[in-house]
Amino acid sequence: ESQTTSRCHPHDLEALRDFIAHLEPKPDGWINSSSSTDCCNWTGITCNSNNTGRVIRLELGNKKLSGKLSESLGKLDEIRVLNLSRNFIKDSIPLSIFNLKNLQTLDLSSNDLSGGIPTSINLPALQSFDLSSNKFNGSLPSHICHNSTQIRVVKLAVNYFAGNFTSGFGKCVLLEHLCLGMNDLTGNIPEDLFHLKRLNLLGIQENRLSGSLSREIRNLSSLVRLDVSWNLFSGEIPDVFDELPQLKFFLGQTNGFIGGIPKSLANSPSLNLLNLRNNSLSGRLMLNCTAMIALNSLDLGTNRFNGRLPENLPDCKRLKNVNLARNTFHGQVPESFKNFESLSYFSLSNSSLANISSALGILQHCKNLTTLVLTLNFHGEALPDDSSLHFEKLKVLVVANCRLTGSMPRWLSSSNELQLLDLSWNRLTGAIPSWIGDFKALFYLDLSNNSFTGEIPKSLTKLESLTSRNISVNEPSPDFPFFMKRNESARALQYNQIFGFPPTIELGHNNLSGPIWEEFGNLKKLHVFDLKWNALSGSIPSSLSGMTSLEALDLSNNRLSGSIPVSLQQLSFLSKFSVAYNNLSGVIPSGGQFQTFPNSSFESNHLCGEHRFPCSEGTESALIKHHHHHH
């Protein structure tokens, strides 16, 4: 009676039952529903519409499936699409899958699959092959196109493929996307790859490829995105970019490229993004901004460019993000930068620049400037306090490690959108002004390692971003490193995105005196609170237990007295804590995270506590009383 209840071909039904027997959990319809013999009704299955009941698509992406793949999948000989991406399937791919004559799309990305890819593959209808983000190893399956001439997409990124980048992909005449990033490939790009006239995306980043980038790359005339970053490429970048008229994105950071930016690249009208950070490029930086009408993002940080900053950069009318940090430029910010209207993100750290007054006077005219990083320049100059300076849209200002003299600049108070301010490692003096507490969006403040005096302004306890508001960083910042923390390892504390910064107040290593305000307990959103090496006095307010997000609290090397409030045991995220070198007395709390802090967190006080500095009779009984009181 019911054709519909048994449309599923018995051959496929058997194969699918065996397939699902190896996986958990079972998706809807697959096991015990009333239609359990009609596989065409099961979640993720599509059968052919011409009533043969053959399964043509099996799509169970993102279904939390775990287990193994069954050899029986090879029996689904009419299947066109096999998509099991984003699950937890492990072990190797059964050989039978590599012989499915009708398979067009194979997507097994983002699983825990492992092992090698067989040397014999016969998937004549294959168009898209995605095994990325697994644990495959062995040599790169560059023979995939030998029997699969229709292939357009090959994605093998984020695996453990190793050994030489072998030839073979040259047979994929229709190939458009080749993604091999984050493997362990060695050698150079094989010659036959340059046959691929239709290739528009080539991603071979984060491998160990070496040698120079071949001039033959010019044959890839459809390229839109070329990512060779984080490899060991060396030599000069070939001057062939006039033959890549579609190229929008060129990423080559962290290689050993030398020489300058080739003329054809510096004249590219199609290029949107150029990232050659962390190479050994040198000479004067010359870009033809009349030609580069699409350039939006330029990252040439950490190279050896020298001479003056290019005056014509503002003529790149779309240029928004510029990182020229860690080069050996010298001189001043050019006057022409007053007209840099598109500039939004600008980093010039460690570039031997002089005259901060002039630099700020010029850059204030950049109407769209939101992020300015000037660390390690202007050595020993005075930070201008010119009340006519005005940075309306500024969200991020980092001028650290400059040994600047002067005081907190009043002009900053008009930057109402400020989110992040780092003026650490300068020689600023005077009081921290109370208007600092008025910034509605400020969530990261580092004024450490200066010579500020006076009390901590009470207004800091009202910073809206740290008390109530959700920190919202609406625009994604470009993937540029902001700065590296002094004395910390390179990658560990290099923040690339504003939202990567933990909500912080760092005022350590100054000459601040007076109390730690009770009201600091209101800063529920604060993660790092560092007041070390000042002359703060009074007691530690028990209300600090209100800083419920706190991960690090450093009050060491001050003149604090009284006891450590037991309430601090409630700070369940606290992983770094120090009150060493103060005049504290009494009993060290022993609950919560306090069990994990080392003795050095408490040293040089008059503290005592179980297991560490043994308490005398008197204090021990005080501890017991205290506990009783609290329970």
Ligand SMILES: *[C@@H]1O[C@H](CO)[C@@H](O)[C@H](O)[C@H]1NC(C)=O
């Ligand atoms: C199928 O099995 C699941 C769990 O094994 C159960 O929750 C569900 O009620 C069953 N459905 C039918 C129709 O029996």
Ligand SMILES: *[C@@H]1O[C@H](CO)[C@@H](O)[C@H](O)[C@H]1NC(C)=O
């Ligand atoms: C199976 O699919 C048919 C239509 O293809 C539908 O009418 C029927 O309700 C489905 N049965 C179940 C149990 O989902």
Ligand SMILES: *[C@@H]1O[C@H](CO)[C@@H](O)[C@H](O)[C@H]1NC(C)=O
């Ligand atoms: C049904 O469709 C499949 C694939 O689309 C085809 O191979 C097969 O010949 C068709 N069968 C009939 C009876 O039309």
Ligand SMILES: *[C@@H]1O[C@H](CO)[C@@H](O)[C@H](O)[C@H]1NC(C)=O
């Ligand atoms: C596979 O399925 C996922 C959804 O689970 C989808 O995002 C992805 O685009 C599919 N892959 C292909 C190649 O269509």
Ligand SMILES: *[C@@H]1O[C@H](CO)[C@@H](O)[C@H](O)[C@H]1NC(C)=O
């Ligand atoms: C191509 O397919 C044939 C037939 O199945 C097979 O013998 C051969 O090994 C395949 N070649 C490659 C390079 O996978």
Ligand SMILES: *[C@@H]1O[C@H](CO)[C@@H](O)[C@H](O)[C@H]1NC(C)=O
């Ligand atoms: C691949 O990894 C497996 C373990 O997952 C290991 O046994 C095997 O030797 C590796 N093969 C190669 C070629 O590295």
Ligand SMILES: *[C@@H]1O[C@H](CO)[C@@H](O)[C@H](O)[C@H]1NC(C)=O
């Ligand atoms: C890898 O390629 C290099 C040249 O790029 C060659 O010297 C070396 O012998 C190759 N290694 C293997 C294992 O094929």
Ligand SMILES: *[C@@H]1O[C@H](CO)[C@@H](O)[C@H](O)[C@H]1NC(C)=O
């Ligand atoms: C690149 O293109 C030129 C001219 O079309 C051709 O002579 C050369 O063989 C090509 N190189 C490769 C490696 O395909």
Ligand SMILES: *[C@@H]1O[C@H](CO)[C@@H](O)[C@H](O)[C@H]1NC(C)=O
């Ligand atoms: C810069 O490149 C070197 C290799 O040339 C690499 O070891 C280092 O990690 C890179 N540094 C950064 C910050 O990317």
Ligand SMILES: *[C@@H]1O[C@H](CO)[C@@H](O)[C@H](O)[C@H]1NC(C)=O
């Ligand atoms: C800069 O580009 C413009 C527009 O493409 C071109 O006319 C001019 O000759 C180029 N200048 C140089 C020095 O290459």
Ligand SMILES: *[C@@H]1O[C@H](CO)[C@@H](O)[C@H](O)[C@H]1NC(C)=O
């Ligand atoms: C300045 O920023 C605004 C808003 O983000 C944008 O619409 C405008 O095009 C930018 N101006 C320039 C010259 O890029």
Ligand SMILES: *[C@@H]1O[C@H](CO)[C@@H](O)[C@H](O)[C@H]1NC(C)=O
């Ligand atoms: C600043 O640049 C110099 C030379 O370019 C380099 O040696 C030094 O390590 C850099 N300092 C920092 C903190 O990046």
